[in-house]
Amino acid sequence: MRSTADIIEHYLHHLLDESTDCVIEVQRSCLAEQFACVPSQINYVISTRFTLMRGYVVESKRGSGGYVRIQRVGMPDESVLAHIGVRMSQADSEALLDRLLTERWIDEAMRTVCRAIVSRDTLSLPLPVRDEVRARIMRGVVGALLLARQQEVVGVPSKRNGG
Amino acid sequence: MRSTADIIEHYLHHLLDESTDCVIEVQRSCLAEQFACVPSQINYVISTRFTLMRGYVVESKRGSGGYVRIQRVGMPDESVLAHIGVRMSQADSEALLDRLLTERWIDEAMRTVCRAIVSRDTLSLPLPVRDEVRARIMRGVVGALLLARQQEVVGVPSKRNGG
DNA sequence: TCGTATAATGATCAAAGATAGTCAACATCA
DNA sequence: TGATGTTGACTATCTTTGATCATTATACGA
Structure with a gap:
């Protein structure tokens, strides 16, 4: 059986594939609720699967209206x-x-x-x-x-x- | 009499024969339970019977959602x-x-x-x-x-x- | 308007849980 | 008696969880 982390990773990849500009914005707490896990699980997924080495840039903002933005970027030679x-x-x-x-x-x-x-x-x-x-x-x-x-x-x- | 190791080997071969793409994924602890043996017995079977010499490549992952993947790749020269x-x-x-x-x-x-x-x-x-x-x-x-x-x-x- | 309290988010870190691997002693078979 | 098989204690890795900290926006009183 695939782990929760794998499932969340897959979901985020799916969202990125759907997006037109290779950028998605999600709310950590919403995602956590959606996948019935603790919020920090989301950080785990991001820090292990959406690293710079894999070609992703992640930014976030706290407080009300907060978000996590994941962007797929190209590789400068x-x-x-x-x-x-x-x-x-x-x-x-x-x-x-x-x-x-x-x-x-x-x-x-x-x-x-x-x-x-x-x-x-x-x-x-x-x-x-x-x-x-x-x-x-x-x-x-x-x-x-x-x-x-x-x-x-x-x-x-x-x-x-x-x- | 056939040993437990032989029986497990046979079972895995059977699974591989059934598979369409020559790859199977099993859980070590499940297999061990299924054949009423200790988990490390599975490692013994894999390390003695599913070697590169015999035409197999094995990969695995630990932790939650872990697995052991056995792939039949054909005999090397x-x-x-x-x-x-x-x-x-x-x-x-x-x-x-x-x-x-x-x-x-x-x-x-x-x-x-x-x-x-x-x-x-x-x-x-x-x-x-x-x-x-x-x-x-x-x-x-x-x-x-x-x-x-x-x-x-x-x-x-x-x-x-x-x- | 300014400053501050409060609510709403997200981040970090370490412990606990879930698997699989290694190794060497012991057992059994041919 | 050597080769093969079995077992369990200990190790390594990956995931999940929760307590605590940090940041931002907004409401509210002076």
């Missing part, structure tokens, strides 16, 4: 590397891979392979080393992609060997 | 897996990537990215851990390639962010 810190969680790296797929930097196969590589089962290292290695790997991936793009533009004929 | 031991050097992994490229399991882009990932600079771990992680990564790559190939066939239902 150069900002990607900057968003990868010294450590990176599995969730964040999967989010980034999903975005790279959405933005057509990579294809399905690449995402599947990279997802497998950065999974905790594959790395199988104790924290925080695991998250540090994952960050370096994601840097490597994005770095390689950026390089490939540059070469495309300049017209370098697909790198040979390279030993 | 034995000679490929055989080359990946407990440890793998950078040179060996690059050689394997070259071979995968030659045999058209991967394309240039994939090789470039994977080479970057398994380089000692990216992993940046002391030996022998570095070679061990590299071996697991290459194993993950092989499994993911099988998975990706099957996703192509079945057609992925545009899975949204990590659900």
Whole structure:
């Protein structure tokens, strides 16, 4: 059975898909009532599923007339590397891979392979080393992609060997 | 007499045969209850019978709404897996990537990215851990390639962010 | 008009709950 | 007797909940 958090996430995605401008505004307490959960559950969903890494910007206002605004934003090329810190969680790296797929930097196969590589089962290292290695790997991936793009533009004929 | 492990294995195989897309999702605790065994028995069954060697990829999620997903992806090339031991050097992994490229399991882009990932600079771990992680990564790559190939066939239902 | 009290929101954080994983001792089978 | 199977204590991760704090708008009295 899917968790409440999953259901709420799905609902918000649905609203975003319906919206014409990739922005939605909801009321935390209303949503909570609608899904029969405590208000802070909404914060949980937003903080785990609508992160900047996944391509969302969230703003809110308290007090009467308060709201939570969720906006789906595009990915500025150069900002990607900057968003990868010294450590990176599995969730964040999967989010980034999903975005790279959405933005057509990579294809399905690449995402599947990279997802497998950065999974905790594959790395199988104790924290925080695991998250540090994952960050370096994601840097490597994005770095390689950026390089490939540059070469495309300049017209370098697909790198040979390279030993 | 058949062991409990055999019976559970058989049951899971049955579920997989019934499924239309070679994927099943079960709950560890439910299965354990169903077969009157401890939950860790399920892990035993999965780790001994649903290995990559035998053509399965397994993913799971903990917590509320948790599950274990078993996917049949087809048997990997034995000679490929055989080359990946407990440890793998950078040179060996690059050689394997070259071979995968030659045999058209991967394309240039994939090789470039994977080479970057398994380089000692990216992993940046002391030996022998570095070679061990590299071996697991290459194993993950092989499994993911099988998975990706099957996703192509079945057609992925545009899975949204990590659900 | 200004300042303040109050109501209406949303945010944070830590504890509790819900699953699944690991490991090693013990049991059983061939 | 070694290989395979079973068990349970301990661990890791993800979700749910509630107490408490923070912010904003508005009503109201001076």
